[in-house]
Amino acid sequence: QVTLKESGPVLVKPTETLTLTCTVSGFSLSHARMGVSWIRQPPGKALEWLAHIFSIDEKSYSTSLQNRLTISQDTSKSQAVLTMTNMDPVDTATYYCARINVVVVGPTYYYYMDVWGKGTTVTVSS
Amino acid sequence: DIQMTQSPSSLSASVGDRVTITCRASQSISRYLNWYQQEPGKAPKLLIYAASTLHSGVPSRFRGSGSGTDFTLTISSLQPEDFATYSCQQTYNTAFTFGQGTKLEIK
Numbered sequence: 037q038v039t040l041k042e043s044g045p046v047l048v049k050p051t052e053t054l055t056l057t058c059t060v061s062g063f064s065l066s067h068a069r070m071g072v073s074w075i076r077q078p079p080g081k082a083l084e085w086l087a088h089i090f091s092i093d094e095k096s097y098s099t100s101l102q103n104r105l106t107i108s109q110d111t112s113k114s115q116a117v118l119t120m121t122n123m124d125p126v127d128t129a130t131y132y133c134a135r136i137n138v139v140v141v142g143p144t145y146y147y148y149m150d151v152w153g154k155g156t157t158v159t160v161s162s
Numbered sequence: 163d164i165q166m167t168q169s170p171s172s173l174s175a176s177v178g179d180r181v182t183i184t185c186r187a188s189q190s191i192s193r194y195l196n197w198y199q200q201e202p203g204k205a206p207k208l209l210i211y212a213a214s215t216l217h218s219g220v221p222s223r224f225r226g227s228g229s230g231t232d233f234t235l236t237i238s239s240l241q242p243e244d245f246a247t248y249s250c251q252q253t254y255n256t257a258f259t260f261g262q263g264t265k266l267e268i269k
Contacts, residue, residue, distance in 0.1 A: 075260075082260060082261070083206065084260065085257065085260055088258065096257060099257060100163075132205055134206075139211065139215070144192075146193070146194060146212040147194075147253040148211035148253065149196070149251075152205040152206055153205065154204075
């Protein structure tokens, strides 16, 4: 059974750095073409994709947040880690990690997020 | 980044109704389009990937179609458990953006 679990602080102060960890089980972060994505959702608002990382250490970041985000992984610990600097109250949200899976049709790779963690709520307040 | 726009933002319907939700991309994304369902307080669930492929275990009343810039999610006969928020997502480029979501409510 594939599971992902987010962990990190519930409360951070403005200007602090947030570090979130996604611990996975049931699949390996070394698996070719599988990856982990981070997504957040402010209260009552839409999902916002933040970043992802693949086993080949390919990384991608949201254009609007790329200066504040760093994603990494420790395959030995089955963990993907997201750091976000200079936190602000507008960053208050539920943060999810999800597995990125792929189906290959000829030369085409279709990516999708098939298993999600339950999310962790982060509040930014002084 | 590719912008994804869903319509409507909210929708009221009754059990047994057929509903359609639209997702439009700001540029052509071929068939790199996924749909997710999210119940209040829960994580999203994958419904459809590659525009029209039903994820394992998803009921056949859900149908995805489209390519290029225009996509639709159709639920053929609404069931009580279908009242939720639906979001589209493109994976055409490396920034996997989401639409703003469509909230499906009971009439």
